[in-house]
Amino acid sequence: MTAPPPAAADAPAAATSTAAAPPSTAFIEYRAVSKAFAGQPVLRDLSLSISRGEILFIVGTSGVGKSVAIKLLIGLYRIDAGEIWFDGQRVDQLPERALAPLRKRIGMVFQSATLFDSMTLAENVALPLRKHRRLAWSAALDDARRRLAQVHMTEHADRYPAELSDGMRKRAAIARTLALDPEVVLFDEPTTGLDPVSARRIDRLIRELASRLGVTAVVVSHDPPSIFGTADRIALLYQGAIRALATPDALRASPDPIVQQFITGQSTGPMETPGF
Template sequence: MIELRGVHKAFAGRPVLVDLDLRCDRGEVLFIIGTSGVGKSVTIKHLVGLLRVDAGEIWLDGRRIDALPERAFHAIRRRVAMVFQGATLFDSMTLAENVALPLRKHGRMRAAAALADARRRLDEVGLADFVDRYPAELSDGMRKRGAIARALTLDPEVVLFDEPTTGLDPINARRVDRLIRELADRRGVTAIVVSHDLASIFAIADRIAFLYQGGVRACGTPAEIRGSDDPVVQQFIQGRASGPMETPGF
């Protein structure tokens, strides 16, 4: 469904992605993991044209998309939805209005029908009682779930989740996990999930791609990643402060 081939991306001469190869099959839940700043968000932003490759190819459903003009991405963004790392809702609209917006804009649905659909989707993420609140009146975790509901309104074929459970309590985090798994299992949605949440990673991933120094250092099922004999992978998944892994910053 999605393939990145030999992708290079640098910012101001500083390379972030270096010859990155990654594939995600239809209906698969692929997790992208790796230390902060390694390029996880950068990787998925390329899939909806928010960033452009310096070199390499990006394929969506058998079609090469990396060199398409901006207007072609409008159609792609209906099929490939993204839940951004910081929940992004419009402050001047209620939660239900936020979620109804894509339906009105792209689905050309009438206001009442769109709001009814929005309420149903907000119920799915446990926000039925908050549909008429404004984002400022919600907690971070609620806004995050609202952003997830909004990303799903146009029934996308692919959903890119950037840290969907970060900042959520364990119960709501597991609910989001279940929602992602059900999207894949019941609706055949392809999900790419950037996450630091080891509980969700090992609970719902079909495969895990571990990013390190610009490329995919290891990719496999949760069992394969757990059993990896790569000391860098082991240091990361065990969360050890010292080891062979080179991390910028500290």
């Protein structure tokens, strides 16, 4: 499109970067994103596009930067260089006050998702509804029960977190994140620490959310059964960037020795542990 340049008033205040690349048309796009902590690079020119409705797994060894990568999307950390786009909007330079609306559209299930012990599951899920939707408490509780049904927890709605297994608490935390009808849910190691049966239930739930609600799922994991049984595509993070991006079958067939070492989990091979 050869539109005239935008009026200065339309330009984002913080946009001081040099050559203006065209706006992203991907649903989510990381463009050459770099992030360091105390001079230690974690992400280096990471580029990745994610489609609406897909289940994308970001995988890699511990400490490689998976959690940092997803937290950048909702402004929990700020990037040092590059761009992050969401649904046509540049989000890496949003001011603080614009982050709350963004986090309604992009929900996150944290690795150590904690529920309030003194509240039932329904009450826990009702909290964000009351806060963000301004629902009356009884209406929020009714809606919370519907959200708990989405994660197959209807019969546990009136129980307290301490009475439940880790897998059930995780599902309730997912229901709480779903309460605001996010378009994207970021899951940080949703199956870590769960027994295999509970872990596979979480995997199935993620697939259901994608197929039934159209939720785009970005899942951080290093759990091979979960990764290969759930992902539409897998992005292997290695030395600060995406080493491979492929469907599960294509990744399995990859000739890349780094990819093969990650898949087989062998301690010896070309893969270097984080820090470079």
